[in-house]
Amino acid sequence: MTEAVAPFSRALVSSTPMDVAERASPKEVEHEPVPTTPQDRPAPVAIRNDPERARPTMSRWLSIPAAGLGGIGVLVLAFGGYLLGFTNLQAARAQQHLASALVGPAGLAALTGKVPAEGQPVALLEIPSLHLKQVVVQGTSARDLENGPGLMLGTAPPGTAGDTVIAGRRATFGAPFANLGSLRSGTLVRITGGLGSFSYRISRIETISVGQVEPIGATTTARLTLVTSNPPISASGLLIAVATLVGRPVATVPTYAVGPPPPNFGLTGDPAASTPALLAGEGFLVVAIGTFVAYRRWRHFWATYLLALPLLLALLVMCFENIAALLPATL
Numbered sequence: 001m002t003e004a005v006a007p008f009s010r011a012l013v014s015s016t017p018m019d020v021a022e023r024a025s026p027k028e029v030e031h032e033p034v035p036t037t038p039q040d041r042p043a044p045v046a047i048r049n050d051p052e053r054a055r056p057t058m059s060r061w062l063s064i065p066a067a068g069l070g071g072i073g074v075l076v077l078a079f080g081g082y083l084l085g086f087t088n089l090q091a092a093r094a095q096q097h098l099a100s101a102l103v104g105p106a107g108l109a110a111l112t113g114k115v116p117a118e119g120q121p122v123a124l125l126e127i128p129s130l131h132l133k134q135v136v137v138q139g140t141s142a143r144d145l146e147n148g149p150g151l152m153l154g155t156a157p158p159g160t161a162g163d164t165v166i167a168g169r170r171a172t173f174g175a176p177f178a179n180l181g182s183l184r185s186g187t188l189v190r191i192t193g194g195l196g197s198f199s200y201r202i203s204r205i206e207t208i209s210v211g212q213v214e215p216i217g218a219t220t221t222a223r224l225t226l227v228t229s230n231p232p233i234s235a236s237g238l239l240i241a242v243a244t245l246v247g248r249p250v251a252t253v254p255t256y257a258v259g260p261p262p263p264n265f266g267l268t269g270d271p272a273a274s275t276p277a278l279l280a281g282e283g284f285l286v287v288a289i290g291t292f293v294a295y296r297r298w299r300h301f302w303a304t305y306l307l308a309l310p311l312l313l314a315l316l317v318m319c320f321e322n323i324a325a326l327l328p329a330t331l
Contacts, residue, residue, distance in 0.1 A: 084171070086317075088175070094146070094148065098147060101120070101121050102124065117138065118144065119137055119138060121137055123194075124193075125149055126189070127188075128188065132176060135148050136151055137149070140152045142325045142329040144329075145168065145169055147173075148168070150168070151165070156222075158191040158224070159191070159249060163223045164224045166226055169229075169329075170239070171233055177330075178232070180228050180241055181205060181239055183202050183241050185203060185204065187202040189226075199246040200223075200244060200246065206239075206240055208230075216240075221244065222245035223242065224245070226243070227240050228240075229330040267329045268329065269326040273326050274322070276322040280315050280316075280319035284315040288312060
């Protein structure tokens with residue numbers, strides 16, 4: 001009897017408390033008492049201080065300035081593409097219209113020696129060594145030089161005694177004077193205007209830094225001065241190519257008013273373009289926000305953005321055009 005009970009006793013002793021609890025009936029399992037008073041209840045978990053739960057909210061707030069900076073970067077790149085790409089197409093189209101006007105009825109005024117209105121074609125400039133052939137407009141404002149090289153108001157007409165100053169852009173709007181610095185002494189330049197066709201020979205190339213005296217307008221000989229920005233992008237100074245007339249000058253026609261050139265050559269930006277640029281930029285921002293809100297409300301991506309895209313592009317181009325007009329005219 002003793003030998004039969006011994007194994008059972010050893011098995012009972014070797015059983016763990018967990019095994020005993022598992023064998024016990026549900027009524028024998030002790031449960032923790034349920035707290036009945038506020039003092040006995042456990043303290044609430046501080047969810048707000050949990051970094052894992054706070055991370056999505058913080059990321060959402062950080063995404064707003066990140067999206068804003070990304071949008072600004074995209075707009076800056078778009079403006080750079082507009083200046084260096086789209087403006088070339090605009091200038092090419094403007095040159096086609098100017099060439100048609102120069103040989104048509106509207107161009108007869110220029111070919112008879114009368115002074116065209118500002119922005120109208122006045123002459124044809126050719127530099128064979130640069131493969132350059134451009135219609136020259138009257139005036140050198142930022143708006144004038146968007147269409148092509150411009151004859152500076154108050155300077156001598158082509159082919160006459162005095163300084164004939166023609167300014168052109170070096171990096172934007174077709175960049176007609178992009179390679180002006182590669183000209184060498186003796187290079188021929190040809191200009192056909194209302195007083196006839198004339199050839200000039202390059203005598204020197206020089207740069208003018210900020211603060212230097214501009215050697216323009218102070219001459220009684222027949223001279224041609226081609227002006228553009230230097231360096232090409234910053235446009236802090238000027239690059240000029242000076243040429244002398246081959247042959248004798250013609251008499252000045254009384255209808256031409258020759259006087260001193262405007263201050264700073266008139267090659268600064270157009271300050272009047274600031275207001276239209278600001279209005280177009282604000283309009284673009286309002287339409288962009290309205291488009292985003294409409295998409296979040298209706299959830300029709302293609303319908304929303306296809307309806308808003310033409311207006312957004314029109315406002316963006318209008319804004320870029322006026323910002324470009326604020327930049328130096330020879331940029």
